[in-house]
Amino acid sequence: MSAVATDHLIKPHGGELVDRTGAAPEDLADLKVVQLTSRELSDLDMLASGALSPLEGFMGQADYESVLESMRLSNGLPWSLPVCLAVDGPPQGDRVALADESGTPVALLEVEGVYDYDKEREAELAYRTTDQEHPGVARLYEQKAMYLAGKVTVFERATPQFPELARDPAATRAIFAERGWRRVVGFQTRNPIHRAHEYLTKVALETVDGLLIHPLVGDTKGDDVPAATRVACYDVLVRNYYPADRVLVSAFPAAMRYAGPREAIWHAICRKNYGCSHFIVGRDHAGVGSYYGTYDAQLIFDEFEPHELDIEPMFFEHSFWCRVCGSMASAKTCPHDAEDHVFLSGTKVREMLGNGELPPVEFSRPEVAEVLIEAYKS
Numbered sequence: 001m002s003a004v005a006t007d008h009l010i011k012p013h014g015g016e017l018v019d020r021t022g023a024a025p026e027d028l029a030d031l032k033v034v035q036l037t038s039r040e041l042s043d044l045d046m047l048a049s050g051a052l053s054p055l056e057g058f059m060g061q062a063d064y065e066s067v068l069e070s071m072r073l074s075n076g077l078p079w080s081l082p083v084c085l086a087v088d089g090p091p092q093g094d095r096v097a098l099a100d101e102s103g104t105p106v107a108l109l110e111v112e113g114v115y116d117y118d119k120e121r122e123a124e125l126a127y128r129t130t131d132q133e134h135p136g137v138a139r140l141y142e143q144k145a146m147y148l149a150g151k152v153t154v155f156e157r158a159t160p161q162f163p164e165l166a167r168d169p170a171a172t173r174a175i176f177a178e179r180g181w182r183r184v185v186g187f188q189t190r191n192p193i194h195r196a197h198e199y200l201t202k203v204a205l206e207t208v209d210g211l212l213i214h215p216l217v218g219d220t221k222g223d224d225v226p227a228a229t230r231v232a233c234y235d236v237l238v239r240n241y242y243p244a245d246r247v248l249v250s251a252f253p254a255a256m257r258y259a260g261p262r263e264a265i266w267h268a269i270c271r272k273n274y275g276c277s278h279f280i281v282g283r284d285h286a287g288v289g290s291y292y293g294t295y296d297a298q299l300i301f302d303e304f305e306p307h308e309l310d311i312e313p314m315f316f317e318h319s320f321w322c323r324v325c326g327s328m329a330s331a332k333t334c335p336h337d338a339e340d341h342v343f344l345s346g347t348k349v350r351e352m353l354g355n356g357e358l359p360p361v362e363f364s365r366p367e368v369a370e371v372l373i374e375a376y377k378s
């Protein structure tokens with residue numbers, strides 16, 4: 001990677017980009033092994049790359065309590081969601097090996113503590129619900145009973161699902177710098193991008209230097225569109241409808257928690273580490289079902305002083321094609337009635353694509369719809 005200065009970009013959260021990669025210890029074979037879940041492995045990889053800066057490992061009790069109670073680390077820095085490693089009980093030894101799902105050791109953890117936690121309390125505070133039907137809460141309830149805290153050193157990085165899109169925060173920062181971008185807006189997505197979201201990203205891009213389309217490729221719930229299909233959609237969309245020198249598509253390796261408002265803050269902080277100065281927050285960001293109010297994920301940003309997060313949220317309404325305006329618009333910019341708007345429910349879109357029908361061009365770019373129709377066939 002070329003050594004382009006990145007000083008003009010937004011500072012990582014806490015000031016320094018963390019790097020928790022390193023060599024395997026010589027006594028690796030002697031260490032007890034803790035096997036991680038797929039969500040924990042996503043977190044581990046983000047700890048390694050600095051995507052979770054300033055975190056250097058899985059949270060200790062002081063940070064955990066502080067995050068739940070006040071959305072801050074114990075040093076006062078904003079942080080909205082626990083990043084914890086669940087275990088059955090206290091480990092043997094002051095260091096343990098962390099293994100992937102196949103049992104292969106990939107990291108070292110220096111034990112700083114192990115503590116009890118109350119799953120219902122974490123659910124209520126982090127997810128705003130204790131309902132076990134909530135996918136994030138369900139996963140929390142399935143976890144082991146205690147949390148193990150400590151700094152990690154990752155010596156075997158996870159194999160990226162999409163190598164061509166795998167870029168650590170240092171890499172996206174270097175690309176932004178090379179392209180001369182200072183202000184960069186990040187767009188989190190776990191769906192194919194139709195006209196509505198294309199519009200949001202372009203409205204945002206009009207006011208900054210560059211756009212990072214940052215699809216989440218970690219675990220999502222089973223009925224979300226698979227990441228491979230989404231990545232194919234992003235590719236045809238960007239090639240056909242975005243200027244190549246103003247946009248970067250890169251993978252965000254996080255697992256979805258579906259924690260709504262608190263996850264919106266967490267998503268923003270992570271994107272700040274990737275070098276984004278701005279972050280798009282739509283309606284019901286990171287929500288699921290009807291657990292969160294439409295604007296909760298936007299309102300929660302008001303719980304911080306503007307300088308605290310540093311990254312600037314950009315709030316958006318749902319948008320649509322208006323036949324009278326003759327353009328994309330939203331309730332903020334269009335005075336016409338719903339009957340003048342091209343709106344299709346998610347169910348209707350899936351039905352059309354499943355039947356091999358192209359949705360109206362005002363709703364979806366045909367190139368994107370064709371990728372989805374192909375995916376529905378197989």
Ligand SMILES: [Zn+2]
Binds near residue numbers: 322323325334340
């Ligand atoms: Zn209109």
